[in-house]
Amino acid sequence: xxxxxxxxxxxxxxxxxxVALRCDPISGHVSLYWxxxxxxxxxxxxxxxxxxxxxxxxxxPNDRFSAERPEGSISTLTIQRTEQRDSAMYRCASSLGxxxxxxxxxxxxxxxxxxx
Amino acid sequence: xxxxxxxxSMDSYEGQEVNITCSHNNIATNDYITWYQQxxxxxxxxxxxxxxxxxxxxxxxxxxxxxxxxxxxxxPRVSLSDTAVYYCLVGDINTGGFKTIFGAGTRLxxxx
Numbered sequence: 001x002x003x004x005x006x007x008x009x010x011x012x013x014x015x016x017x018x019v020a021l022r023c024d025p026i027s028g029h030v031s032l033y034w035x036x037x038x039x040x041x042x043x044x045x046x047x048x049x050x051x052x053x054x055x056x057x058x059x060x061p062n063d064r065f066s067a068e069r070p071e072g073s074i075s076t077l078t079i080q081r082t083e084q085r086d087s088a089m090y091r092c093a094s095s096l097g098x099x100x101x102x103x104x105x106x107x108x109x110x111x112x113x114x115x116x
Numbered sequence: 117x118x119x120x121x122x123x124x125s126m127d128s129y130e131g132q133e134v135n136i137t138c139s140h141n142n143i144a145t146n147d148y149i150t151w152y153q154q155x156x157x158x159x160x161x162x163x164x165x166x167x168x169x170x171x172x173x174x175x176x177x178x179x180x181x182x183x184x185x186x187x188x189x190x191x192p193r194v195s196l197s198d199t200a201v202y203y204c205l206v207g208d209i210n211t212g213g214f215k216t217i218f219g220a221g222t223r224l225x226x227x228x
Contacts, residue, residue, distance in 0.1 A: 042203055042218030043160065091159050102148035102207050107159025
């Protein structure tokens with residue numbers, strides 16, 4: 001596609017449910033990043049992938065959060081047993097080169113997650 | 117960790133040049149300085165990137181002094197549509213990983 005695509009755009013779910021957020025990066029982009037953004041704040045780094053390998057997941061808040069990118073393209077961020085504090089905008093970005101090569105990141109429009 | 121400090125907000129008028137300065141005292145040797153722009157309800161959009169001295173593209177200029185402990189994003193002749201949040205960040209290359217750290221950004225409000 002032309003840009004980074006995220007789905008769903010909006011997700012409302014009850015506390016305790018699991019959610020899966022999808023990111024489809026720009027075709028050919030090697031690196032993929034996940035961020036969380038609270039209202040009025042900058043994006044907070046969660047994790048990133050070079051190809052299918054998850055390089056750094058130290059930004060994940062706790063073990064309820066996980067991410068995968070099994071074929072080096074589409075990625076899924078999963079939050080298990082959601083809590084109200086998980087409510088935020090979740091953004092995905094991709095870059096052409098490897099992370100660490102200082103390549104510009106291209107962001108999607110995000111998934112707005114609301115936990116009731 | 118490389119952190120950045122920017123003004124929280126700035127106001128300007130259409131047609132003026134806007135300069136937003138970012139401090140990054142702990143920038144590492146291999147780090148680049150990157151600026152992003154974010155409009156409401158959209159993801160951040162890359163504006164410009166540099167390592168040292170001056171970089172210019174069709175949108176902005178980036179000035180980086182020799183010590184690289186700060187940088188200034190310059191937007192020539194801003195328009196109302198330049199109202200957005202501007203983020204300065206440096207690549208943070210840790211052992212075994214890479215993090216991109218966004219701060220709170222600078223909210224630029226351009227008035228008619």
